[in-house]
Amino acid sequence: MNYETYLCLDQLLTAQRPLSLQNKRPAHDEWLFITVHHTYEIWFKQILIELDSILASLSSEQVEEREMDVVVARLERVNKIFHVIAGQFDILETMTPMDFLEFRDLIFQASGFQxxxxxxxxxxxxxxxGDRLVYHEKPYTSDLSPKKADEVKASESAATLFDRLDAWLARTPFLAAKEFAFWDEYKKAVEVMFQHDEKFIRDNSTLSGDEKSRLVGVVHGQRQMFVDLFNERAYDEQRARGEWRLSYRAIHAAFLIQLYRDQPIFHLPFRLITEVLNLDSHLAQWRYRHALMVKRMLGMRMGSGGSVGEKYLRETTDKHKIFEDFYKLTTFFIPRSRLPKLPDEFARQLDFAFKSGR
Ligand code: HEM
Structure with a gap:
C-alpha cells in the first residue's frame, strides 16, 4: 500500500479524456472543463455520504443528544463543502465562451442535467x-441510464432530510407541556407588531391611497396566516394549498426553538435549524452561480441537454427550495426584548431538566 495505490490514482487520473484530443483538434480548456466537473461529482459523492449518515441517525424514534451533535456537525460539513464548490465556478470562468465553443459540439447532448x-x-x-420545474415536458430522469434512473426514482420515496426533520421536531416533548398558554402572550405581542406595521403604512405620506390599501392588505393576509398557525384545521388547509410544508406540531416546535433559542435545551435544535437554513441558501447560491456562468458561456443559446439554458436554471433557484418554511416563520418574529417571559415551571423544564424529569 502506498499513496498511489491507496488513492487509486491510476483510475482517478486517467479519467480525464478530452474528446477534442481524441478528435485530433486539441482544445486546451477541455482539460479544465472535465477537471471541474469531476471535482464537483466527487464532492457530490461526499455530500451524499454525509446525508446518508444524517438520515440514518435521524431515523430512530428517539435520537440521543450525542447523536444530534454529530448530525449538526455533518450538516455543517455539507454546508462548508457547498460554500467551497460554489467558488469553483470562478475557476471554470477563466475559460472564455469562445474557448468553450472550441469543443462544445463534441459534448453533443451530455449535460449536467444528467x-x-x-x-x-x-x-x-x-x-x-411535483415541486420540480417541468423541463422539456420530459421526466427529469428520462436522459439517465435505466439503472441510474431507477436509483433516482427509488430515492423519491425513500427517507428525506425534510421528512426526518419534521418528524423529529414533531416529537419534541416540550410541545406537550400544559404551560403552553404562553402562546396567547406571544400572539398579543405579534398583534402589536402588525398594528405597528399597519400604522407605519397609513402614516407614510409618500404612498398613494392605492398603494396603502395594497400594503395594508398584505399585512392583513400575514396576520390571518399567523392566526391560522394556531388553528390545526386552518393550518392543514393552508398546508394542503402548499402554503406550508411542515406538519402542525413541527412548525410550532421550529417556532419555539427559534424564539427561545437561549434556553439550554434549544441550543442544539437551534443550530440544527440554522444549518438547514444555510443548506437551502447554499444550494440556491450554487444554482444561481451556475446560472450566471451559463449565461456568460452560452448567452441565449439552448443547453446541450435541450433546456432554454440560463432561464431554466435561474427559475430553479427560486422554485427548488426545500426548507422555505423556516424562512417564512421569520415573518412572525418580534424583537427579542419583547418576547413574553416563559412561565417559570416551563422554563425550569427546558433548563436541561426535561430529560431527567427533575
Ligand atoms: C461551461 C460550463 C457549463 C455550462 C455551459 C452548463 C450549462 C448547463 C445548462 C444549459 C443546463 C440546463 C440543462 C441543459 O439544457 O443542458 C445545465 C444543467 C446543469 N448543470 Fe451545467 N453547465 C456547465 C457547467 C457545469 C458544472 C461544472 C456542473 C457541476 C457538476 C454543472 C452541473 C449541472 C447540473 C447539476 C445541472 C442540472 C440543474 C437542474 O436541473 O437544476 N454544470 N448546465
Whole structure:
C-alpha cells in the first residue's frame, strides 16, 4: 500500500479524456472543463455520504443528544463543502465562451442535467417530484441510464432530510407541556407588531391611497396566516394549498426553538435549524452561480441537454427550495426584548431538566 495505490490514482487520473484530443483538434480548456466537473461529482459523492449518515441517525424514534451533535456537525460539513464548490465556478470562468465553443459540439447532448448524483442529492434533501420545474415536458430522469434512473426514482420515496426533520421536531416533548398558554402572550405581542406595521403604512405620506390599501392588505393576509398557525384545521388547509410544508406540531416546535433559542435545551435544535437554513441558501447560491456562468458561456443559446439554458436554471433557484418554511416563520418574529417571559415551571423544564424529569 502506498499513496498511489491507496488513492487509486491510476483510475482517478486517467479519467480525464478530452474528446477534442481524441478528435485530433486539441482544445486546451477541455482539460479544465472535465477537471471541474469531476471535482464537483466527487464532492457530490461526499455530500451524499454525509446525508446518508444524517438520515440514518435521524431515523430512530428517539435520537440521543450525542447523536444530534454529530448530525449538526455533518450538516455543517455539507454546508462548508457547498460554500467551497460554489467558488469553483470562478475557476471554470477563466475559460472564455469562445474557448468553450472550441469543443462544445463534441459534448453533443451530455449535460449536467444528467448528473444522477445531483438528483439523488436533491431528492434526499426533500425536493418533491411535483415541486420540480417541468423541463422539456420530459421526466427529469428520462436522459439517465435505466439503472441510474431507477436509483433516482427509488430515492423519491425513500427517507428525506425534510421528512426526518419534521418528524423529529414533531416529537419534541416540550410541545406537550400544559404551560403552553404562553402562546396567547406571544400572539398579543405579534398583534402589536402588525398594528405597528399597519400604522407605519397609513402614516407614510409618500404612498398613494392605492398603494396603502395594497400594503395594508398584505399585512392583513400575514396576520390571518399567523392566526391560522394556531388553528390545526386552518393550518392543514393552508398546508394542503402548499402554503406550508411542515406538519402542525413541527412548525410550532421550529417556532419555539427559534424564539427561545437561549434556553439550554434549544441550543442544539437551534443550530440544527440554522444549518438547514444555510443548506437551502447554499444550494440556491450554487444554482444561481451556475446560472450566471451559463449565461456568460452560452448567452441565449439552448443547453446541450435541450433546456432554454440560463432561464431554466435561474427559475430553479427560486422554485427548488426545500426548507422555505423556516424562512417564512421569520415573518412572525418580534424583537427579542419583547418576547413574553416563559412561565417559570416551563422554563425550569427546558433548563436541561426535561430529560431527567427533575
Ligand atoms: C461551461 C460550463 C457549463 C455550462 C455551459 C452548463 C450549462 C448547463 C445548462 C444549459 C443546463 C440546463 C440543462 C441543459 O439544457 O443542458 C445545465 C444543467 C446543469 N448543470 Fe451545467 N453547465 C456547465 C457547467 C457545469 C458544472 C461544472 C456542473 C457541476 C457538476 C454543472 C452541473 C449541472 C447540473 C447539476 C445541472 C442540472 C440543474 C437542474 O436541473 O437544476 N454544470 N448546465
Amino acid at each position: 448528473s444522477y448524483q445531483f438528483r439523488l442529492l436533491e431528492n434526499k434533501l426533500g425536493l418533491r417530484p
